[in-house]
Amino acid sequence: MTDAALPRLAMRRKSRVSRGVGHAGWGRTIGAGVVSLIYFFPVLWIVLTAFKSHSDALAVPPKWLFTPTLENFVQVFNRAYSADGVAVDTKFDLFFFNSIFIAGTSVALALIIGTLAAFGFSRYPLKGNQTYLFIILTTRMLPAIVVIIPILIMFRVTGLAGTYVGIIMLYTAFNLPFTIWMMKSFFDELSPDVEDAARLDGSSDTKVFFKICMPQVYAGIAATAVFGLILTWNEYLFALLLTGVQTRTVPVAMAQTIGGDIGVRWGLLAAIETLFLIPVILVTFFLQNHLLRGVTFGTVKR
């Protein structure tokens, strides 16, 4: 059987009724454009501030026209900048590396464990399947602070606090419920007929999983991975309490910049934020079709 032709077959189950509220012309584009720009303004202004010099960032009244400068970005990566003549090591290259490394590893682990589990929940329902899934979702819905008190003590006792292993383990568990629900929603959508046909032809369960099911959910896996990356990338409370000086992630370091141990340098902060936001905004663009499913943990598909 050809692997390429099969996925297409399974996906074509949607009705042909035309849906939606209709079309509008360029008039609507202008109206929606104005609203979107106003809505996007807080982000835009921060990005602009990142290119302003220190005095321009604090200008009264706000400067709309200014000479763009890269000094803030240089300071993020140059490690040292002087405020009132004192050189302070910002270490943001380390924090960015930490954020990428920790998010990447934990999402990869969560994907491997979670995809298998999602396939299990979808194809071989356990007794009490719904209960398991409910508990899994609940662990994600919980306020982080509820879990963190015992975890904090647990990490101190085992010496995991402040290490990469500890925070990666925690983030893997943090991503797992999301990965399972999300991947289950993708597996549930596949038509079982193709799999049954393959089984009749003598394929083993392993082969069915790798040759039939996986190729159909590659897009789903990519979307899940990216959502997991964003969630982990943005996470603050766990990172605040469980990372040490060497494993600190960007959100924690950013919040400390506001807290003011190096004085609030709004231009620099805006530059850090801009660097921090660029991947997220890019990804939002590519994920648009999966956004709904992603933000509701796979519970709402369309």
Added chain:
Amino acid sequence: MTTDTVPVSGGLPRLLELRADNWPLAIILAVVISIAAIALLPPEISFWVALAACILAAGSAVYNAWGRYKGGLLVAPAIALLFIMNIFPLMWSLGLSFFSYRANRARAPVFVGLDNYADILTDPVVWERLQTTAVLVVLTVTVQMVVGFLLAFLFAKQFPLRRYLLILVLTPMMLSYVAVGAFFRYYYEPTFGLLSQFVRLFTGEPYILLQSTEGAMAGIVFADAWMWSPFVMLLVLAGLVSVPKYLYEAAAIDRASFWRKFTSITFPYIRGLLMLALLFRTIEAFKLFDIVFLLTEGGPGTSTETVSLYLFRQAIQFNKTSDSTTISYILLFTVIVLTNLYLYFVNRRARETQS
């Protein structure tokens, strides 16, 4: 291997039967052993005992699934990890909530029964924090629903460049709370913040938003609603684009009014999703922490301190470990009820869209 593996027997295994795969018994034993260990042994040792007990319970659950279901093998790693990182800590903190214990003292925990719960439930401070949380939840969710609803109607029709403009509106939802907190810290800044400067155009004086309780509340609600209105929009939009066109065409032939079209055609299609958006946002708003922590730190005074922030303070800054686990169980209970309700509506909607 055959694919039709059927569970051996219906119903739960008998509770008191001493078998390796009797996981309900194993969990009960684990809880009892953990509580006994916390009560009798010093914390450094009781931790390992409790951990071992829970690993055994998890092992039993996995063993139970392994023998009888193929799916057991697939879900075992996930369940094991969740057990270690989520269920076990939760069980442990449930145990701690019956003790008097402070993490920064060497003194072993003392069993106090339900005293912690009695204290917390009669503590006016806790009720005040719950009230603050409730006010914030109601305000921010209401604003999000209204703004999200309006945005969805703006974007419901197809028009040129829609896809790109949508990105601009959807971005805030994907941002980090820390980034959003930092944004609004900058905008609410008294001297050069945009808000203060805007107000100064009219009054001539700098405006310090976060100085008063109402201002701080408004500031938090505005930031949170800005961030999460797109979420509501996304769900409502999903409902709007799923309405079959022929219904509108039929309504046009009948010369139905705009209002009639909305109540009879559009609304039934978005009702389920609106409910989901409402519940989801309520759950999330209920644990409002990061943005309050970064914007006002609960101030001025404690007037914007949410229950999550209060919990954080009690647990991390004042080391009142067992008191805070007690509050966290009250939170946990609320979230479980809301999640259950959410899943009920998810399933109901799934049935409706299928038929």
